[in-house]
Every structure is written in C-alpha cells, then in structure tokens.
Amino acid sequence: MQYLRTCILAATSRRMRMRTAATGRSAWLGEWPLPFALVILIAGWSLKPVFAMNGASNLAVGVAFVAFFAGALVAAILATRHAEHLAERFGEPYGTLMLTLSAISLEIATVVTVMLHNADNPAFGRDTMFSVVMIVLNGIIGTALLVGGLRHHEQTYNLRGAKAFLSLLIPLATLALIWPDFTVTTGEGTLSLVQKVFLLVMSLLLYAAFLVIQTRTHTSFFVAEGEAMEQAPAHPQSPHGWAVHATLLLAYLVLVVLLAKLFAVPLEAGVARLGLPVALAGFAVAVLVLAPEGIAAIRAARFNQMQRAMNIGLGTALSTIALTVPAILLIDLFLGRTAVLGLSAANMMMLVLTFGVSILTLGSGRTNAMQGLVHLLLFLAYVVLLFSP
DSSP states (O other): OHHHHHHHHHHHHHHHHHHHHHHHHHHHHTTTHHHHHHHHHHHHHHHHHHHHTTOSOHHHHHHHHHHHHHHHHHHHHHHHHHHHHHHHHHOTTHHHHHHHHHHHHHHHHHHHHHHHHOTTOTTHHHHHHHHHHHIIIIIIHHHHHHHHHHHHSSEEOOHHHHHHHHHHHHHHHHHHHTGGGTOOSSSTTOOOHHHHHHHHHHHHHHHHHHHHIIIIIOGGGGSOOSOOOOOOOOOOOOSSOHHHHHHHHHHHHHHHHHHHHHHHHHHHHHHHHHTOOTHHHHHHHHHHHHHHHHHHHHHHHHTTOHHHHHHHHHHHHHHIIIIIHHHHHHHHHHHTOOOOOOOOHHHHHHHHHHHHHHHHHTTSSEEOHHHHHHHHHHHHHHHHHHHOO
8 A cells, every 4th residue: 555655646746747847848938039039139230231321122121120120029028928927926016016117128228229329319209208108098098998998897996096196197297298398498399407407306206206105105005995806817827936037037128128229220211211200210119118018908907907907007107207208318418419308289289188188087996988988089199190290
C-alpha cells in the first residue's frame, strides 16, 4: 500500500512538473511580438538613410509607416499586458495607476523622441496632448459609457474620485492649452520663461499631491463603493514572477521608444507629401499610445467595472497634461526652442465644451448609454475639425 501511494504521488508530481513546463513554454511563446518588433527595428534602422535623403517612393513611405506603427502598437499592447499582470499583483488603486503611468511613459517618450527629430513642428506636443484629451474624454469614455450602458442600462462609480480627477484636469489643461493664447509677453500661443517655469513646477507639484491623495490619504475615492460587478475573465495565470513582468515591461517600453523614433520619419514625410493636416501627426501618436488603455477601459465597462474604466480614462487624461507639459517645457528650456501650446479658437471651443459635458456626465455617479452617445458625437466633431479646420 505504501509503495502504491508513493507511485501515485510520484506520478502526480511528474504531471504537475510537465504542466508547469508546458505553461512556461506557452507563456514565452506569447512573447512573439518581441522578436517581431526587433526585426522591424533592425530593418528600419538599416533603411533610415533612404528616408532621410527623401529617396523613398510614396509607396515605400506608406509601407514603412504601417510597419513601424504596427511594431510600436504591438509592443505597446504587450507592455500594457505586463503592466496588467503587475496591477493584479499589487491591487487597486495601485494597479490602475501602474497601467496609467505605463501608458504615459510611452506617450512622453514618443512625444520627446518625435519633437527632437522634428524641430520644424513646434506645435506637435500641443497637438498630441489635445488629441489625447479628446480621444480619452470623448472617444474612450464615450465608447465605455455606450458599451456599458447597452449591456447594463445604468452603471455606477465613485463620484468623489471623478470629481478629484476633474478638479485637477480642468485647471491644468486650461493653463497649458488656453492660457498661452491670452498672454502678451511673447507671441501668440507661447509662454515666457517665467510662465514656463511656473507651469512646469505647478504641474509637477499638483500631480505629486494628487498621487499622495490617490495612494495614501484618500484611496477610498478611487475604489467602487460596494456595487455588484460582473467578474471579468482574468488573465491566464502567469508562471512568471513580478520581476520577469517588470523586466519585459521595460523591454517593450524601450522598443516602443526606438520604433517611435523611426515612426517619426515616414510620418513626417507622409504628412508633407500628401498635404495632410500637420495636427494629424499628433493624433497618430495619441492613437498609438492610447490603444492599450482604451481596450482596458472599454473591457472594464463591459463587465460593469465602471470605476476601473473611469480610473483608467480620467487618470490617463490627467497624467497626460500633468507630465507631458513639463517634458515639452524642459525641451524648450534646454534646447532654446519655443513650443506652441495655445489652441486655435475652434479647438479651444471643443475643449471647453468637452469639459462642460464631462462635468454633467460625471456629476451624478451614474452613467448610461445616452451620455456615451453625446461624448462620441463630440469626438466625431473633433475628427471633422482635424481634417477640415
């Protein structure tokens, strides 16, 4: 009998080891985008001189744009997947914060890379920030409200958290994107040295204070208040520890930055050759960095996790303004450039209208599909202005 038990235990242990090994192999096979992105990166760097000398045809520019964009997008999605594993490991509100900061680090790195490459477009940073705000507040949140509303009719979230996000987002965005149009010390849409330093320091201080509130003193503001939620399908159990996920997250972030540097070359060439709106470059970068966060927010709303969707969406918009503005201003200060931050009158109207609708939408703690449709209408109006200003 003892011999039989020993044999059974040995067989069970062997099966568990085989299952663990198979799971580990499957997990590493899921990292196929890493060599895929590396191949695109190597090919891109070898062909970069061709684009730099304007020796490429329109077809080649288009193919390069799609390839670099696809490589960077896949790397960004995989980076967010590893951030989600870390988020599940550390819980809320830290999990959503990690997702948000991973997306913002992608955006800042991409914006800085493209700005350093393309000094002839001083409004690129502004266009990207404005695109992020419009895509998040109208596109992503609008879609999340519509998808969640159609499936669950009415959804709830913590009103105090939404108010905390908006109370910082609105003044910071106003100072960054509207204030420069009304200053008279420098040219239209720009800031003086004193104004740049003030905005840079205030943005960082306010965001640091917000992080303390979100993670230390008022964490209950950013957690659902006990409403029943449908359980979303969890990510498959990963055989990797948090250190492996953190390392892979860093690797994918580096890949995105390097691909973004290549992505800027055909992007600039394509916009110039086809006579497309210059602001389209900022929109393309915003779509690139927001795709993973948008998927996560809409997925959360679909499974009645509106609090998580709000944390991702509003957190991304706030982090964009609070951290990208200092990055742009630091480039200005150290390289002696003058970035254009002020919006046009039409875009200014869209920003004010978006904030007004957001205050109404997020002022009750309950959402429905109709509110989502209104936000999507504003997003479509923004896209129309993008191509027909």
